[in-house]
Amino acid sequence: MSYTFHFGQIVGDIPYLVGGGLVSLEIALLAFCGGMVLGTLGAIGTSFGGPLVRRIVRAYVVFFTNTPQLVQIFFLFFVLPQVGILLGPFQAVLLGMTINAGAYLTEIQRAGFGSVRQTELDAAAVLGMSTWQSVRYVILPHVVSTLFAPLSNHFILMVLGTSMAAVFGVEELTGRAYNINAQTFRSLEIFSVTAVLYVAITLLASAVLVVLGRTLFRVRMRIV
Amino acid sequence: MQNFFTFYNAEFLLDAMLTTLLLSALGCGIGLVVGFGLAVVRRTRGAASAPLRVVAILFVELFRRIPFLVTLFFTFYATQIAGFDASVFSIATISVCVIATAFLSEIVRAGLDSVHPNQWDSAAVANFTLMQTLRIVVIPQAWKVVLPPAFGFFLLFIKDSALASQIGLVELTYAGRELNNRGFAPILSFGSILLLYFALSYPLTLLGRRLEARLAGSRHH
Numbered sequence: 118m119s120y121t122f123h124f125g126q127i128v129g130d131i132p133y134l135v136g137g138g139l140v141s142l143e144i145a146l147l148a149f150c151g152g153m154v155l156g157t158l159g160a161i162g163t164s165f166g167g168p169l170v171r172r173i174v175r176a177y178v179v180f181f182t183n184t185p186q187l188v189q190i191f192f193l194f195f196v197l198p199q200v201g202i203l204l205g206p207f208q209a210v211l212l213g214m215t216i217n218a219g220a221y222l223t224e225i226q227r228a229g230f231g232s233v234r235q236t237e238l239d240a241a242a243v244l245g246m247s248t249w250q251s252v253r254y255v256i257l258p259h260v261v262s263t264l265f266a267p268l269s270n271h272f273i274l275m276v277l278g279t280s281m282a283a284v285f286g287v288e289e290l291t292g293r294a295y296n297i298n299a300q301t302f303r304s305l306e307i308f309s310v311t312a313v314l315y316v317a318i319t320l321l322a323s324a325v326l327v328v329l330g331r332t333l334f335r336v337r338m339r340i341v
Numbered sequence: 342m343q344n345f346f347t348f349y350n351a352e353f354l355l356d357a358m359l360t361t362l363l364l365s366a367l368g369c370g371i372g373l374v375v376g377f378g379l380a381v382v383r384r385t386r387g388a389a390s391a392p393l394r395v396v397a398i399l400f401v402e403l404f405r406r407i408p409f410l411v412t413l414f415f416t417f418y419a420t421q422i423a424g425f426d427a428s429v430f431s432i433a434t435i436s437v438c439v440i441a442t443a444f445l446s447e448i449v450r451a452g453l454d455s456v457h458p459n460q461w462d463s464a465a466v467a468n469f470t471l472m473q474t475l476r477i478v479v480i481p482q483a484w485k486v487v488l489p490p491a492f493g494f495f496l497l498f499i500k501d502s503a504l505a506s507q508i509g510l511v512e513l514t515y516a517g518r519e520l521n522n523r524g525f526a527p528i529l530s531f532g533s534i535l536l537l538y539f540a541l542s543y544p545l546t547l548l549g550r551r552l553e554a555r556l557a558g559s560r561h562h
Contacts, residue, residue: 120422183542184535185503188514192535195527280408284507291410304418308411316406 124306130297134310137293138318144289145276147211152218152275153268157252159223164230165248174223181220187281189213194285206285218275225267229260265336269326273319280315290314345529350520357516358537360430364512365502368434369495372441379446380453381475397446404443410504412436417508433505433512437498444494452487453479489553496545500538513537 162174181189190213197204204212233256241251283292294311298304323340330336379397382390404412416436420427427435456479464474506515513534520530 179543180539183500183546184538185500185514187503187506188517188531188535188538191514191517192527192531195521195531199527277406277408280410281504283410291408291414294411295414305415305422308415308418312403312407312411312415315408315411316403319406 120305122306123303124310126301127297127303127306127310130301130307131310133297134290134293134314137288137290138314140287140289141276141279141282141291142318142322144207144211144214144279144282144287145272148214148218148279149272149275151211151215152222155215155219156222156226159219160226160230161248161252163223163227178220178223181217182224186213186217186278187284189217190281190285206282206287210279210282210285210287214275214278218271221271222268225264225271226260228267229264230256232263233259262334262336265330265334266338269323269330269338272326273322276319276322277315290318343524345520345525345533350525353520354513354516354533354537357511357513358541360510361499361502361512362541364430364433364437364505364510365495365499368437368502369441369445369491369498371434371438372445373449373491375438375442376444376446377449379442380449381471383446383450384453385471401443401446404440405447409436409440409501410507412440413504413508429508429510432508433502433510436505437502441494441498445491448490448494449483449487451490452483455486456482485556489549489556492545492549492552496542496549499542499545503538 159174159178162170166174190210193204193213193216194206194209197209237255237259238251241255246254279289280291282289283295286292288296290311294307298307301307320340327338327340330338379401382393382397385394413433413436416439417432420432420435460478460482461474464478469477502512503514505512506518509515511519517530517534520533521527
């Protein structure tokens with residue numbers, strides 16, 4: 118093996134890669150927010166909905182947690198144009214990641230909702246609170262501290278999951294690494310720098326989440 | 342338009358499904374063995390094994406934070422440059438082994454920690470070597486803690502193996518894209534592989550839940 122590492126050739130492209138890291142974080146953040154909306158709706162549907170709603174949410178969760186995210190995005194990417202919905206790669210990836218995240222976050226939030234004592238929910242019902250009011254004033258304050266750790270864990274997984282956006286041509290970290298590789302052919306150097314950047318981004322995101330948890334939600338976590 | 346539901350297509354998809362299953366099972370199996378080794382190395386306390394410990398910790402922390410696609414590409418290019426004429430399946434398996442080792446060594450470490458320190462100490466008092474301690478005292482108690490999350494990881498990996506299609510391995514996702522390229526409607530080709538992944542994953546998920554209920558229940562003492 119006579120390969121010499123030439124990091125000098127790609128040093129100039131490192132800011133481009135870091136920009137790609139920011140795009141990855143952006144995708145993960147947007148998909149997480151969308152997934153949280155879907156997840157909360159799903160958890161409310163499971164806890165307060167009738168048998169039909171529960172069955173639909175259950176089918177949604179079971180289907181999207183047992184199939185790969187990549188294939189889900191492929192399906193959206195190729196099938197939606199045929200029914201007339203024309204989405205760019207970025208939007209298609211975002212939609213796919215949001216729906217996938219919604220399924221996992223529904224599961225996480227359902228566990229959280231289930232941990233609230235029945236007496237609290239009964240008291241809320243006795244006071245005449247609507248579903249939305251009991252979620253907002255009774256359930257959420259109880260579960261926010263419990264759910265913060267699993268939710269932030271899932272966010273870190275989503276940041277790593279954004280790398281599959283490169284398959285669709287989205288210019289996030291892995292996509293940009295692939296572009297530079299196509300130009301310079303310094304594959305080992307580029308992908309090792311990309312790997313280091315991903316480790317740095319996930320450590321940074323974990324640290325920010327730990328600080329956020331300690332200050333806002335009084336949750337003591339370690340940077341895992 | 343040609344008929345999608347032919348024997349030839351079914352054979353193609355089933356073959357791809359077998360490749361997916363084999364890739365995940367082989368990778369996670371080897372990952373469990375090597376991960377076990379890493380977990381044991383992390384538990385040693387001597388100064389002589391300190392460099393090994395550092396390497397083990399670095400390996401685990403690094404590869405848990407790198408996306409599978411990046412690991413795949415890196416392994417792909419590294420084997421090409423090193424001159425190994427490896428098949429795409431071997432390259433994908435190596436990547437899966439690396440990632441599975443990192444994640445499973447954490448799971449095994451939790452399992453080893455779940456065995457009460459008294460057990461480890463009693464084995465030391467009885468003058469067991471490390472291998473004897475593991476074989477006679479620790480593994481019989483730890484495997485119940487290790488197996489459910491390890492099985493859960495294997496399930497997760499069946500879905501992650503879809504990314505191996507990006508380096509050209511003919512597994513289920515690649516088969517779906519291939520059928521799409523051959524002109525079949527995308528809703529049929531991708532819909533069928535979604536259903537096949539579901540058919541692969543859901544029964545195993547139920548099995549994993551059964552496993553967890555049985556093994557976790559029997560640990561109450």
